[in-house]
């Protein structure tokens with residue numbers, strides 16, 4: 001194998017051997033073959049440095065002073081059961097070799113070793129390690145995507161793009177600005193960004209800037225010591241401090257008084273702050289997610305948002321599209337909210353008929369997903385009588401708002417919603433969906449392709 005190919009695996013070797021001559025000759029041989037080799041004279045020198053998921057293969061002598069190779073192997077496998085450990089055994093020590101293999105060693109090499117056999121074994125072990133790590137990374141990604149699909153429901157191109165952005169941004173520590181109309185899901189996304197981030201075990205602190213009186217905004221953020229101002233009788237820990245090591249979500253940030261915005265800017269720049277009435281400097285260690293439901297440009301023009309703060313916030317700026325721009329998500333969201341309402345209020349689930357779906361698709365949803373959720377709840381609490389149409393909104397009742405889309409489009413939307421719903425109900429089990437919808441497999445495949453439906457997206461974690 002050439003060095004270049006070897007490097008591509010990214011797996012490095014750790015050689016543990018107390019005999020110095022042996023150590024350097026094996027190490028030289030493996031290095032010449034293109035491997036990156038770290039050498040250790042004692043098992044205890046290696047053990048603390050290898051953790052779960054290390055891109056490593058261990059080659060160790062068995063009999064060494066202090067911790068033996070077998071003990072090292074046991075300790076390593078406790079950290080990571082899939083870590084390949086290759087052991088050197090004395091010539092003819094079959095007993096020992098068998099014991100090592102039983103105890104989970106990857107392989108053993110008899111001393112004096114045959115160089116070609118050593119190389120071959122090491123190559124196979126590296127390849128196995130690479131596959132294990134790749135597989136783990138993939139599984140993790142699937143879990144994350146699965147979790148996100150369940151929370152940020154919808155499969156329109158707009159929402160799929162947003163989900164990819166959220167996944168990509170979750171592990172990056174940059175500030176994020178969410179811009180979207182009321183009820184589009186900004187809070188849902190802020191929470192997903194936290195839960196999928198390395199900070200997920202630390203607090204998630206949400207502060208709705210519109211809900212606090214302007215005079216209290218500063219002390220809400222910074223906290224205060226007793227006596228810091230007239231009404232401050234007790235110590236208060238502010239949001240900046242509560243969010244330590246976690247995520248701070250500043251909702252409706254344009255409602256924050258301009259002078260407090262200036263102070264927040266300083267915190268972001270200097271990464272430190274003091275409680276009001278205290279000189280003690282505290283570290284600002286949080287990831288900031290901010291949200292607003294008007295255009296940042298308009299907010300700045302109207303003097304509601306400081307330009308300099310905006311440029312600090314918007315390292316990553318996500319646009320949450322209004323529901324009217326992703327109408328294909330309406331049926332699945334509606335069905336999901338109806339199911340939730342049926343469960344919450346202990347009512348029978350009622351599925352929307354074609355007329356209802358068409359009416360839902362024809363409306364513009366100024367209150368976005370929140371409004372849809374309310375309508376779905378009402379649909380369950382007072383379902384239409386048999387044969388009666390469901391009238392989702394007053395405007396539609398008076399005949400002012402009629403579906404603006406044609407019959408074909410309505411039929412397609414309904415068909416798509418039925419398939420998407422069946423996929424969800426059967427947790428992505430295609431066989432069950434085929435039976436449920438009484439469709440031949442090929443037809444289902446074609447339709448799923450046409451509507452951009454994915455089996456994976458329907459699987460609940």
Ligand SMILES: Nc1ncnc2c1ncn2[C@@H]1O[C@H](COP(=O)(O)OP(=O)(O)OP(=O)(O)O)[C@@H](O)[C@H]1O
Pocket residue numbers: 151152153154180181182183184185186187188189293369370373
């Ligand atoms: N894609 C989605 N999938 C599932 N539920 C959603 C989705 N988008 C929004 N919701 C739900 O809709 C409701 C409104 O969402 P959210 O509170 O996140 O909106 P918002 O953008 O923060 O609104 P506002 O600007 O009014 O604060 C919530 O109940 C939320 O759970």
Ligand SMILES: [Mg+2]
Pocket residue numbers: 186187251
């Ligand atoms: Mg909100």
